[in-house]
Amino acid sequence: MAEGRLGLVILGGFLGAGKSTWLRHQLHEGRFARHHILVNEAAGTPVDNLLLGGAARLTVLAGGCACCEGLPALIAALRDICDAASGREAGQIDGVVLETSGLADPGAIAAALAADQVLARRLRVTEVLVLADALHSAAQLAAEPLARAQAEAADRLIVTKPAGLPAAELARLVATLHRLNPGAGIEGAEQGVPVALPAPGAPYDLPALTGAAPIRPHRLRVGAEGGWVALSVWLSALLSARGEDVVRVKGVVRSPAGRLLLQSVRRVVQPPEILPEGEGPTPEEGVIVLIGRNIDEELLARSWARFGA
């Protein structure tokens, strides 16, 4: 509560950058133990919170990106936390960590909070951390205005999964990030653990961006029971055909082995993760969230209905 205001750490980064993994590791290490963790899911399926079991205080803000349509909910939640920190939980809360949705511009959030007359007196942004996925970041920075806005908003940039990229390319990515945001420190992290990055190489030339269709979340109901093998086949086909437009897929489906967390980043489908039963808030089973551009939700539902049948 330095300066009498509660500190807020904003954790941002593009879809699939590894924000939950990073945060989960920090919690595991005992960092942010007395922080209130706010997790924003743009698409209304609270999944990440399942992975953050180490947080003592956790609130999920589902159903809208906190930098735009979900902003009123974020402001309400932060006001509640400030009330608690100076009231019933006085002396127990050291700060707030907001894990943003991958669709959020952390700079827009910081600006909106500073403009809120109540929060401006009670809350201050102590750090904007932005995670950049080593494998996808260069392509995202080249194509996505949002990825650039996120990198530019950071106080500290963390390149995640650097082991997956050759050192020469990593050096170019570091230089590209540094050119976009010369004021930010740049670090590496593997599964949340700090790792060294190579010295900057030659930065990539980023093209001017105009007119890219906005990225939006879409929900696809795939049924609670069975069919997850068909689903993964259909998903792979979809990603191979539309991988440039489908930025992220995420959802929980029921399988014979239990609840499976399905995730993809671009064309890369991650190995399904089996989720523990019954712990914490239950995510909606059988709903897949696809985040991308130029997606016709009805067309998508019809395609799956035909394939699943």
Ligand SMILES: [Zn+2]
């Ligand atoms: Zn937003």
